[in-house]
Amino acid sequence: GAVVSQHPSRVICKSGTSVKIECRSLDFQATTMFWYRQFPKKSLMLMATSNEGSKATYEQGVEKDKFLINHASLTLSTLTVTSAHPEDSSFYICSVQDAYEQYFGPGTRLTVT
């Protein structure tokens, strides 16, 4: 299966700043990547579908201007949390899709102070 990495694994930022999270597919060219958010002791919530070379598709209730997604190449998708607030603190996980299943990255823990 595909190997997926995320960077950084942990980030702490101040309220009002922006943070970029990278999701890389190391051994597979991914036309589609997914971004999920996981709250403490909660399930994963799909935020958006990232499509290479086109605009991301956001799930209902997810602010596209706050969570900017760029899928510029077949191996890299980025999620930028703009003007972060403490309520954006969460665990963000990306996944890469092939024809049969999804492969998940190790996640990024974002803490906004």
Place this chain on the structure above:
Amino acid sequence: AQSVTQLGSHVSVSEGALVLLRCNYSSSVPPYLFWYVQYPNQGLQLLLKYTSAATLVKGINGFEAEFKKSETSFHLTKPSAHMSDAAEYFCAVSLSGNTPLVFGKGTRLSVIA
């Protein structure tokens, strides 16, 4: 619309005892069903998946699950629990192998020595 219900947010078993984690699904079409395991501050690892082939699916680490259409269930079992099985387990459903996943709320498995 699809949904997944995991009965029991926390299950505790003794080492060597049977593990049973329950999952019921709702889907308008024949579903693809998945079980994932998540260790603290890590991403998700696929345990097993059902894709309309054999109803009894064997996965990694001795886990297996049985798809029962009449009961709309996909319960996860393991004959003998190990301490290393302690983790969070998520059941998920999708329309196909490469569409976004809808996750259950997760079940935390504790294994007591």
